[in-house]
Amino acid sequence: MPRSTVPPESKRTRAAHPSPELAPASAARERLAAWIAEKGLKATRQRDVIVDTFFSQTGHLSVDDLLNKVQARDANIGAATVYRTMKILTDAGLASARHFFDGQTRYEAALDRHHHDHLICTRCHAIVEFENERIEALQDAVARQHGFVVTRHKLELYGLCRACQTLQNPPR
Amino acid sequence: MPRSTVPPESKRTRAAHPSPELAPASAARERLAAWIAEKGLKATRQRDVIVDTFFSQTGHLSVDDLLNKVQARDANIGAATVYRTMKILTDAGLASARHFFDGQTRYEAALDRHHHDHLICTRCHAIVEFENERIEALQDAVARQHGFVVTRHKLELYGLCRACQTLQNPPR
DNA sequence: TTGAGATTGAGACTGATTCTCAATTTCGAT
């Protein structure tokens, strides 16, 4: 079962991290293997392809985009398997599901990433990430005032990015 | 066309606002009439029933809940009309659409209401509203730092309400 | 009263996602 898109082996001597970009993908592969073992699941070629494809991307990928890229590598992999695999990655803490403006679930890598929130351009759909500990602290304070214990939150700021502000075309 | 759930007439003498709870509904009716005139739409019995039903409720009502209540008054009103009417109310600024945990659109009255955000209990689905101008200010600051002009935002805090914290049943 | 144009309800349709199920694959135990 050769991994088609991954270069044979690193030329580096240090074995720990083959190359900067590949590190997350291979680390994810390891973490997934552990999760699969722990849960009594099974390793499959399809999951390998999907995970490799997902972690070779950056950003917030819709399932449909991911499916297209996956099928470019192996046309026989079905949509259901991509959905199922992304759910596993989410359960394993390796990916997070996001729901922005449209009805599609988007996934982003979650390995070694902080919590963050998003700025979204309603015209070009650019997504910018940010962290703001003061907002987070105020959220906690508000929740406490109302007797809530908050486990997660969603903060999305929608508007126009710098580039789109100058264009007068109707924002989509 | 008697309004079944609304008490006959206020006992008060002041004619301006029949009763505190009815004020929003009748004000909404007026605003909707203005919107309908302005847009060249037409007044219909169905819209009256839907608008009366919607404004006699409080909170965040799913379309399905609203449809049930509407059909309790007039079984012939169809789902499509409820969807269409809530869209009109939203365009007219009388209702706002919300999307929380599940896939359903919920509507809340928007007449004479401030912007606000929500705390949502993941177990009992209670929804508590809050306003926090410091959070809003920080959001603006963050957006500015990234060159965005923000037109709207979504802030939802998910967790357990006070009552649900003490129960050990698995949170749904 | 009339008629152009808006509205309606039923049901078909959509799009994202989940489910079903027979065929295939995995992997620990022989």
Add this chain to the structure above:
DNA sequence: ATCGAAATTGAGAATCAGTCTCAATCTCAA
């Protein structure tokens, strides 16, 4: 290497909220 229980797969059916289509009906300004 072989076996077989259990997991996984892909295709297509099913689901679900919401939208669209269209013939029949209603509204309202003239």
